[in-house]
C-alpha cells in the first residue's frame with residue numbers, strides 16, 4: 001500500500017512536469033511505467049493521433065496501434081531491451097499514423113529511471129516531430145541529404161551495402177511532361193522503394209531524382225533482389241539505374257568515400273546503358289580518377305592554344321588504281337606526364353567534357369590549311385576530318401566549317417567530314433539541315449565506322465550522305481567469313497545503287513585486299529598501304545619524287561595492285577569453276593573435266609562416278625578411268641579442242657559396252673584451260 005502511494009505521488013510529480021513541458025514545446029512528453037505497462041501522456045497528442053489519454057495510462061499494445069506497422073517490430077525490440085534492463089536509454093526514429101492516415105516520422109527519446117533496487121522503473125522522455133522535420137524531404141517524406149550525411153557519419157562498416165539509385169533520363173521526363181508530372185513520379189518511386197524495404201533499411205532522397213538506401217543487414221544477393229523487384233515495379237513508368245558498394249569496401253576511410261564509391265558504380269551503370277545495377281569496383285574507380293586527371297590536363301592544353309595536340313595524316317587510296325586520293329587527319333595528344341595517349345582514351349574525355357568543340361575547331365583549321373598547302377603539289381588532294389556529334393550541336397558549326405574552307409582557299413569538295421553514327425545522331429532532320437548546307441558548298445559527308453553502331457542501314461535512307469566508311473571489324477574477317485563477305489557485298493551494292501561511295505578501313509593484309517577488290521570499293525585505307533604519318537613523313541612519301549621513300553612506296557603499291565588483280569582473276573576462275581560444278585553435278589549425262597596436256601582428271605560428276613565406280617578420281621587419267629587403257633586414246637581430240645571449237649561426235653565405248661553422243665569443249669579451270677566432256681548414253685534413252 002505504501003509503495004503504491006509512493007508510486008502515485010511520484011507519478012503526479014512527473015505528470016506535472018510533463019504537462020509543463022508539453023505546454024512550452026511542440027514535443028509530446030510521456031512517462032512509461034515499465035513494471036505495470038502503462039504509458040502516461042497529456043491530451044495534446046490525441047489531437048493529431050488516434051489514441052486516448054486516460055488517467056490510468058494506456059497499454060503499450062494500445063500505443064502500438066498508431067505505430068506504422070513496418071516500424072513496430074524494431075520498436076518492440078527496443079522496448080524489450082529497456083524492460084529487461086539491458087539498456088538505460090531509448091532513441092528511435094519511427095513513424096506514427098495520424099488521424100488522416102498519414103505517416104509522420106518522429107524521434108522518440110527516453111531515459112530510464114531506476115528503482116531503489118536497481119530495476120528499471122520508468123521510461124521518461126519525449127516524442128518529437130520537430131526534431132526530424134528538418135531532416136525530411138518535403139516532397140517524398142523520405143529522409144533528406146542532410147540526414148544521409150549525418151547517418152553516414154556513424155555507420156558501422158562491418159556488414160551491409162549502400163545503394164544510390166537514380167531515375168534514367170529524368171531531365172527529359174521533366175521537360176517533356178512538366179514538373180508536376182516529374183514530382184509525382186518522384187513520389188511514386190519513393191513509395192515503391194518504401195514498399196520494398198524493411199525498417200532497418202534507411203531511405204533517403206538526395207537531390208533531384210537521386211535516392212540513397214542504406215542496407216545495414218543485407219547481403220549482395222539481397223541487394224540485387226531488391227533492385228530487381230523495384231525495377232519490375234517501376235517498369236511501366238520509368239527505368240532507374242543504381243550503384244552499390246559494400247560497407248566493407250570503405251573500411252579505414254571517411255564515410256564520404258562510400259558515397260563516392262556508390263556514385264562511381266552508378267556512373268558505370270549509366271555508362272553501360274542504364275536500367276541496371278552496378279557494384280563498385282576499385283579498378284573502375286581508379287580508372288575514373290585517371291580520367292579526371294587526364295581531363296584536367298586536356299583542359300590546360302586547350303587553354304594554351306591546344307599545346308600537346310598534333311595531327312597525323314593517313315593516306316586513302318582510290319580502289320580502282322591505288323592512286324592516292326587524300327588523307328584522313330587523326331588527332332594525337334602528348335601528355336606532359338604520360339607521354340602519347342591513345343585517341344580511344346582521350347577523345348571520349350574531350351567529348352564528354354565538351355572540350356572537343358575547341359579542339360575539333362583546331363583540328364579542322366589545321367587540317368584544312370594543310371590540305372590547301374598540299375594541293376599546290378597534288379592538285380586533287382582531299383582531306384578527311386572527323387567531327388563529333390558534340391561539335392555538330394554547336395550553334396555556329398555550319399558557318400564555322402564554311403568559313404574555315406573559305407579562309408584556306410580550298411573548294412568544298414576537297415573536304416570530307418567524317419561523322420560517327422550514334423544514338424545521338426538520330427535526330428535526322430536537325431543534322432540533315434546542317435549537312436544540306438555543307439553539301440551545297442560541295443563538302444562531302446561520310447558516315448564513319450559504318451556497321452558498328454546504331455541501325456546502320458536505316459541511316460542510308462534517312463541521312464543524306466556521300467560516303468560510308470566500313471569499319472575494320474568487317475574488313476578484318478572478310479576472307480574467312482562468308483556471311484560477312486556477302487553482307488559487305490550487299491551493303492556496297494546498296495550504297496552504290498544510291499550513289500554513295502564506300503571506303504574500306506583498316507586494310508592490313510593482302511588477303512583482305514584481294515577479297516575486298518571484288519567488291520569494288522571506291523577508297524581503301526589501312527596499314528597495308530600507309531599508317532598515319534606526320535606532315536613531313538607524308539610529304540617525303542607522296543610528294544618528293546626524288547626521295548627513296550617515294551620510289552619504294554610507288555613500287556610497293558604497284559606490286560599490291562598486281563597481286564590483287566591477279567588474285568582477283570583466280571578468284572573469278574574459282575567462282576566460275578564452282579558454278580560449273582553446281583550445274584553439272586546432278587545431270588544425267590556422264591561429265592568430266594580433265595587436263596588437256598596430262599589427261600589428269602579434275603572432276604567427275606555423280607553420273608560419271610556411278611558409271612565408273614570410281615569415287616577417288618584425283619590423280620587418275622581420263623583414258624584409264626573411262627577406257628581402261630594404259631595410254632591415251634589414239635583418237636583423242638585434245639589438240640582439236642585447243643583450236644577453241646566445240647566437238648560433237650559419236651562413239652562406242654567398249655570398256656562399258658555403251659554408245660555415247662559426246663560433246664567436248666575447253667573451259668577455264670583453276671586458271672588453266674581444261675577439257676569438259678559431256679557424254680550422253682544413247683542406249684539408256
Ligand code: C2E
Pocket residue numbers: 314329330331332342343344347356360363386387388418420448449472505506507508525526527528532
Ligand atoms: P577512325 O575515325 O575510325 O580512324 C581510323 C582509326 O583506325 C585510326 O585510329 C587509325 O590509326 C586506325 N587504323 C588505320 N588503319 C588501320 C589498320 O590497318 N589497322 C588497324 N588496326 N587500325 C587502323 P586512331 O588514330 O587511333 O583514332 C581512333 C579514333 O579516334 C578515330 O577512329 C576517330 O574516331 C577518333 N579520332 C581521331 N582523331 C579525331 C579527331 O580529330 N576528332 C574526332 N572527333 N575524333 C577523332
Ligand code: CA
Pocket residue numbers: 328386418448
Ligand atoms: Ca574517321
Ligand code: CA
Pocket residue numbers: 448449450469471505
Ligand atoms: Ca572509322
